[in-house]
Amino acid sequence: MRKFIIGILILSIIPLYGCAYKRDTEPISKTEYMLGTICTITLYDDKPESVIDKAFNRVKQIEDKMSVNKSGTELDAIAEGSGKKYVKVSDDTFYVLEKGKYYSQQSGGSFDITVGPLVKLWGIGTDHARLPEYKEIQAKRALVNYKDLLLDKKNKKVMLARTGMSLDLGGIAKGYAADEAARVLKENGVKHAIINLGGNVLALNSNPQGKPWKIGVQDPFQSRGNVVASLEVTNKTVVTSGIYERYFKKDGKIYHHILNPFTGYPMDNNLASVTLITNTSINADAMTKNAFYLGINKGLDYINSISGLQGIFITKDKKVYITKGLKDNFKIIDSDYKLMN
Known part of the structure; x- marks a missing residue:
């Protein structure tokens, strides 16, 4: 079952490094299975792999304290x-x-x-x-x-307060882990890096050439690596919640992991995924669930009411809605999807 879980916990944000610039230093990368998902840290500075190990050790400390797994x-x-x-x-x-x-x-x-x-x-x-x-x-x-x-x-x-209650930090601890991994990298002199903890991506500063990182927004209906759009960010976190990250089927109906606390059932609206872009991963992690619950119109109003926060909504019928602040650095690259605003 572990392999199955890894397979469906697709990365909601895919860094698009490509060949758009020449690298003075070849990147080093390491991948671990933590926090119930595939986690990858890539450095673009001349630093030893031990620096990545330090960041992953910090993630493991958090996992050991807060994981439901x-x-x-x-x-x-x-x-x-x-x-x-x-x-x-x-x-x-x-x-x-x-x-x-x-x-x-x-x-x-x-x-x-x-x-x-x-x-x-x-x-x-x-x-x-x-x-x-x-x-x-x-x-x-x-x-x-x-x-x-x-x-x-x-x-x-x-x-x-009541017997039988329990906590689940799956909607926020991963964001904290990303922030802490970034802190460890910075303390060890890292200037340019991508931290990818499943649907939580943190782009440290710019790329080595001083240009924004290009991040690919995952197609919520396809396997890992298939992207809907590209997004340019500098020193930002990009966090996605989607209904196809974890789910099961029963009698032809999909039941996904984003639960509605008011009904007890998975949230049921026209959204397939919500992506938030801001400065701190723990904040974005928590806010994606509220934005998902609110839906497109109220969700956009909610995002626009918070300074420094931007968002992307993808619907089940492949329509894409973005906040105004993304107008100049967001581009649809899959013709099956239509940008609506």
Whole structure:
């Protein structure tokens, strides 16, 4: 099943390095399987591979504390103490929980990091994915409420107010890991790099020739490497959530991993993917889910209301909508798709 998961966790953003410029230094790249997806870090400076190892070690530290795919994590301890006691956590975990609760509140609950009971019930992306009974979904949905996540900032302690609650940081921890990997690279003198943690890409500065990086936006209906459009970015993160990243089929219907906390079922609208472009990956990671829930019109309004944030919406009928700030550095390269604004 592991190979299957890797196959469908396609990279939502593909760096288009191409041959547009000559490199003074050949890039070095390394790929690891972390955070439930394929992660690649590529350096374009004259640095040893050990620098990449340092960045991946930092990602692994975060994974070991917050992954739902591992046992004995801090999230497990919080779930075990739900309804009973506060649990001391690391600075990393507390920071992500604090950010997660903020964005859960900002979204009005459409992004909710206490969605753990529903995620586990559906099991999408695992070998026990299934369509739960309505009664099961409603019972688990009742346990989802970010307001019941209690944070003691002074002592770095956390508690879930009701027994049976649990956390899922799959919608935000990967963004934090990308930001931290970038910090490690910078501290080791890296000037030009691409960090690609599945659907979370962070482009460090410009390319070695001082020009913007060209990033390919993944076709949500095709295998990895098939792109819809190209996007030019400098020192930005590009984060995508799509319905074809993790899913299963039942009686001809696709059930994807982006769950609606209000209904307990996968979000059901005309969107196939949402991509956000901004400065910090953890912020973009959380906000993609709210933008997805809001849909095209309200989603565009939401993105436009936040300074420094840009977005791309791709619909199931292959229409593409972008925010105005992308007008000059976004280009459709697949004629099956139509830019609508």
